[in-house]
Amino acid sequence: MGKYLGMEVSFAAAEAVKLCNVDVVAAYPITPQTHIVERLSQFVADGELDAEFVPVESEHSALSLCVGSQAAGARSFTCTSSQGLALMSEIVYIVPALRLPIVMILANRSLSGPLSIWNDHSDVMSVRDCGWIQLFVENGQEVFDHVIIAYKIAENHNVLLPVMINMDGFILSHMFEPIKLMEQEDVDAYLPPYQPKFVLHPDKPVTMGAYAMPALFTEAKKAQEEALLASYPHILQAWKSWEKVSGRSYHPVETFCSEDAETLFITMGSLGETAGEAVRVLRGQGKKVGLLKLRLWRPFPFHDFYKAIGNAQRLIVLDRAVSYGGPGGPVAGEIRSALYNMENRPQVINFVAGLGGREVSVESFLEMFISSIEGKASGYQLFGVRG
């Protein structure tokens, strides 16, 4: 078992990629993703990681190159943020259709404009329906763990889908945290070498990326959705086996003080830690408040979600992206729709907060709670906006 080391979370992510013994890394620099790829490129330069590090000329080519390398049988990695994701989004949608188990870290950052290098979730929400398995992590240890877990899930022959790990830009990527690294042999035991099911090789020619006429397109999409839905038990299994190796357990929906809660905060990513502090404060005041953290965003864990909300009467849903002219933030929209068929569904109050790096503090959560209780907040509002 490894030991705790203080390090920047981006470096921890790079350590995990190294421990996965990836074959190809292709990336284009964009803040706040840069420290991950800088570190990986140093590992390659120092001979610590035997991989091809390909410094491509754009994010579009970063993911395209990973498609080529993964299709040729190489375990491939890329990471990006914001505009980089927007630029590569064309290819983002193609990867799951090709059933290629690429792993990508998205250091979440606002989409321009106005240009902002800071953190929110507008980038990932722009590719919500891209067909990748999408995970959110809350701290550095979770980033480290999930790189390894992501390959385990993705490469499972019953899954063969790409995995996107969402980690908040700066708030996580540039934070120094104590990280418990793993020994190489433990990772090797958990994550066997990549065995592609179909591979580009002259000994057994295959055609990848054939196009579909209307007579077959719908069936292709059905097959793709079924594959994503069918990944769910394998995701659980990957977490379960990781617990055996590391002692750390993960679930599609993480809960905190939720059992008897009347009001539940729902967060994704690093806000979970702050919200947890707020819940502690409120519990200290005798308020029946709890917290749900959505870790698995796609496939959406409906069952776990219903179980986790229990008998709560009020859900305070945090969104970190605006759906202009829509019914609220994208997360709240999904949650409302998930609740629609419930007989005694809880009230949903939606705060869009933490846009473009705006701080969301423990006090912010307390404020949201009070305005929700007092009936001042309802439906959808931008939290803390001036003017």
Added chain:
Amino acid sequence: MRNINAYVVKTLSSREYIAPGHRACAGCGEVLAMRQVQKALGRNVIVASATGCMEIVSSPFPFSSWEVPWIHVAFENAAAVAGGIEAALKVLQRKGKIEGKKIFVAAMAGDGGTADIGLQALSGALERGHNFLFICYDNEAYMNTGVQRSSSTPFGASTMTSPVGSAQIGQLTWKKNMMAIAAAHGIPYLATASPSYPMDLSEKVAKAAKTEGPAYVHVLSVCPSGWGIPSDATVKFGRLAVETGFFPLYEIEEGKYRITVDVEELLPLEMYLKPQGRFRHLKPELIEQISRRVRAEWRELNRKAEEQKEIEERE
């Protein structure tokens, strides 16, 4: 003809790597070129294809014309995908995960996927020095979407987005010089080729594939549907393009220019332009203007090749 060897096709491999039954138009010069290219590459190759005519005609799921491993991802990224395949083969062979036999990596794209939307990915891949071959099948417009102009469409050509009208003579810009752009990356091997000269094409593709580092082959792909010529005239127009100096066949090896199909005296350009529907509207003075430019470029190419000969003789 001057270079009789250019027409001796019996020495080409009889093995086919593009299966019959593909959906190309009658007389398609591009699929003819692709067939010859694949013969020259043989079976130990992995091909990354851009979106375009050749992708569409060869891969309607659940059918495939490809007898070699082939992948299509998107329009503009064939060079990046090929770069990934090359990186994978390199690292997997180095790590002993796959056996070390030589496998060529080829990217293929039309003129749009090369000179327009694919230029950035191509430039990146050439600059990074991937060991691969990029083949541009140039039919001089966006034929797959119904004949719209590209930067590779010749001056004066009429297309659906560079139409002839009372105030316009067709395409108003000169064909982008992809050979010069690719050569500016300092890559070890480049060539132009035409399926009307199969041996020349075949030798160049084989040489390009064996080159260590990036190689670029630009193939003129006569398009009867888009150019407005009879479908049985494909090979003839491919030859006329060369014999009029409109599309010279040459190579650049380690910076050295060599004309591979010499033309002692260029045929009049009208012979190439006039019978084509896309140039039919051109008045004699415009043909003369184009002809002057074609001849100037031909002289410049000959000068570069001559210079090379002189250097070699001196050495």
